[in-house]
Every structure is written in C-alpha cells, then in structure tokens.
Amino acid sequence: MSGPSLQEDLARLETIVRALEANDLDLDGALALFEEGVERLRTARERLGAAELRLRQLREAADGSVQVDDFRG
Amino acid sequence: MTLSLPLASGPGERPLTVAEITATAREVLETAVPPVWVVGEVSGFKKYPSGHWYFTLKDAEAQLRCVMWRGDAARVQGAPEDGLQVFTRGALTVNTKRGEMQFVVRELLPTAEGGFYAALFERARANLEKDGLLAPARKRPLPPFPQAIGVVTSPEGAAWRDIVAVVGRRWPLAELVLVGARVQGEDAPADLCRALALADRLETLDVLIVGRGGGSKEDLWAFNDERVARAVAASRIPVISAVGHETDVSLTDLVADLRAATPSAAAEKAVPDRGELLRRLDALQGTLGAAASRRLALVGEQLRHAATRMARSCERLVERGSERLRDARMRMAGACERLLAARQAEAGRLAGKLDALSPLKVLERGYAVARDVAGRVLRRTTDFAPGLAFRLRVVDGEVRARTEGSS
Secondary structure, rough: OOHHHHHHHHHHHHHHHHHHOOOOOOHHHHHHHHHHHHHHHHHHHHHOOOOOOOOEEEEEEEEEOEEEEHHHO | OOOOOOOOOOOOOEEEEEHHHHHHHHHHHHHHHHOEEEEEEEEEEEOOOOOEEOOOOOOOOEEEEEEEOHHOOOOOOOOOHHHOOEEEEEEEEEEEEOOOOEEEEEEEOOOOOOOOHHHHHHHHHHHHHHOOOOOOOHOOOOOOOOOEEEEEOOOOOHHHHHHHHHHHOOOOOOOEEEEOOHHHHOHHHHHHHHHHHHHHHHOOOEEEEEEOOOOOOOOOOHHHHHHHHHHHHHOOOOOOEEEEEOOOOOOHHOOOOEEEEEHHHHHHHHHHHHHHHHHHHHHHHHHHHHHHHHHHHHHHHHHHHHHHHHHHHHHHHHHHHHHHHHHHHHHHHHHHHHHHHHHHHHHHHHHHHHHHOOHHHHOOOOOOOOEEEOOOOOOOOOOOOOOEEEEEEOOEEEEEOOOOOOO
C-alpha cells in the first residue's frame, strides 16, 4: 500500500465531489470527473484492502550499517 | 584500588609528612566516590570577591563543607540563602591546606515543590527552553497515513505489546519497526539516545513513537534526561512521546511533536483507523453518486427547458412567417394587378399605333403598292422597265399591269 497515494486519492475525491456539487462544469467535464472519482474510490479501497501487520526490528549490524529483520518476540 | 603513594604500614618505616597523608586521603576520596547528588540545608553561605562560593550543607545529623568555584556558581540562578534546602551535585575531595574534607559543588538546584526530581526536571526544561526546543512552532504534523512506524522502547515491555495490538487492529497496512532500547536504569538515557539516533538512520520510517509503560518516578526517569530530550528534538521524523501513565509529563513529552498519555494512545494517534476510512470512502461514494445524479438531473432539466423554448420559438417563427407570407401574397397580388393594368394600357396604346401604321389603312386612303412578279416592291421610276409586268396592290385586291413600251 502506498500512504501518499492514498492521501492523494482522498484529497482528489474531496475535490471531485466539491467540483461536482458546484455545478459549474459542462456535462462532459462533470462525467469525466465522476468517472475519475469512481476510479479513485476503487484504488483507495484496494490500497486499504486486506493486509497483515508486519513486525520488524531495527539493529545496527556489525559493520555499522542499519539492518531491518522480522521481529521475533 | 592501588595507591602509588608510600604508605606507612608499621614502625621502622619512614613517617609520612602531613602533606603526604592528606594527599593520600584526597586521592582515596576522589577515586572511591564518584560524583553524586547531595541534598541538604545551606548554612554559613559566603560569596568571595573572587566569585567562589563557600558554604556548609547540613542536616539533623551531619554537615559537609562545600565550595563552588566561580564558573559553576555563575550558572546558578541567584545565590542560595542560609536555611534553603538545595540539591547539589559534586565530588568529594580534601582541602589539604586545611586538612578538611570538602565537597566541590558543580551544580546547585533549589528544592522545587516536588523535591529533587522536580528541581532536576525544571533545570533541564529551562535548558531546553533556552535553546528553543520547546517552541510550539517546532511541532510537526504527523503523516496521516504512515507506512512504517518506528517504536523506540524495550522489546520486553508492555508498551511494545500495546502498540502492536492497537496498530494491528486499526491500521494493519503498516509496518512496525521496533528499535529496542533499555528504558530504565542508569544506562537507559545513553541507550535511548543510541536507539533514537539509529532510528533516525532508517529512511523509510514515517513516524516514531518513543516511550514505555507506567512505573515509578525513578523508573520513568530516563525520559526526563536532557540528553534523551535533545535526541528526540533532533529527530528527522515526527516523534510521539508516550511515557507511563496519564498524569506526569516527561521531558520527552515537551520536545516531541505530539504527546500521548500512554503507548496505546500513541499508537491511536500514529495511525488512522482503516474501518473509519472505509466508511469515509462509502460516504464519499454516496456523495459522488448524488452529485453526479443531481448534475444529470440538472442537464435533463436544461434539455427539457431548451426543448420547450425551442418549440415556442418555432411556433413564433411559423406564425410570423405565415403572417409575412400572407402579407407578401397580398402585396404580390396587388403588384401583379397594377402591372397587368399598366401592360393593358400599354397594349391599347400600341394597338392604336399599330392600327395607324397598317398598310391597309394607307391603301384605303388611295395609295397603291406596286410589286414585280417576285413580290419585290417597286419604288422608283427606274424600277419600272418598259414592258415590265407587275401587280398593283390596292385596298380591296390586286390589279395586273404592264409598263408601256417594249423591252
């Protein structure tokens, strides 16, 4: 999932809804916006879809580099 | 501990000088006792022109000679008065000149309400404030949809378990990255600083939670360490501080971008709720659909309106057209009649002229026309050769004739 993209989708959806409610678009523009809105809803739902929390652990490796492993509690 | 000084251990050995024994005592004291905090009441406070402070710390049972050198004394806000309870941090030594044990004070804090910890806390807070680290403008907003959340805490503590539970329930799309650190004990501040610096190096982290579950004031003390607070303030990414229970505010709370009362609360603040977001998407879908329907309804309305207007204007056009047609027809009929009359008058006039020019009329008046057998009109005397047969056309017929003489 992608955080910024989800944020973009939501922001864009709000903009689309506002634009449609303003009623100052021509029909083609309004329909195009509606279609985009439907598509954004779909991708946003997809991004929020089933996922399982991943647990990781950060360590400093022997060579001084940053190392991320799965957390085993 | 081994001492390099020649210690007298029995008869027969060289007696030590006073300087030697006091120097030994000093070394023993300085080596054996690390810098410590001492609480006591100030008495006999004296400030020398040199800037050094001399005083005695005492309690019901004992007293301790103290000195505070000019440089350290200058950092203290206001000189203490006799009778004031203070916390002092310093080291024991021996003033060899006077043969006195002496406490060299490096820091002195008045006992604030709440005692020693409150005084320490206030001192550190003042330092952080002086450096602008408590300014509200420094607080950064948290990312609304974090993907990777760092957690600086003990791997065995309740804080980590609580955070895992909350994030797992609310926002399982994320990745929780534990940065293990000791959170209590003497080496906790240094270890927390190390863990914070390490977390800062992982570039994928969006937000960092630092904290631990509840405990005694002493247990939580590492989070009131000025070094730890500075490490939190230095973080590249937004930090949520979550230390212990609801009531006490820690130093890391003050410098963090957000303070949460408990680790669970920190997790709640760090991530959005997926279910809530899905409901928001449902709501958005509803609004979107409604807006589109309204838009379409509006278009339908506009079309109907346009159609009605068009129909009306067509009717008007036809009405006006047929009016104009009637008008034109009438005007045309009038014009035709006038034209016809004019033409008839003209025709009459022409007919009169024609009549006057008719050759029959001329013949009637007694003229005759001579033509040869070919029908050519003979106009001049030279046209009439002697003996020429010709015809004379008079009004009621033709007469055959011949020129006198022979050809």
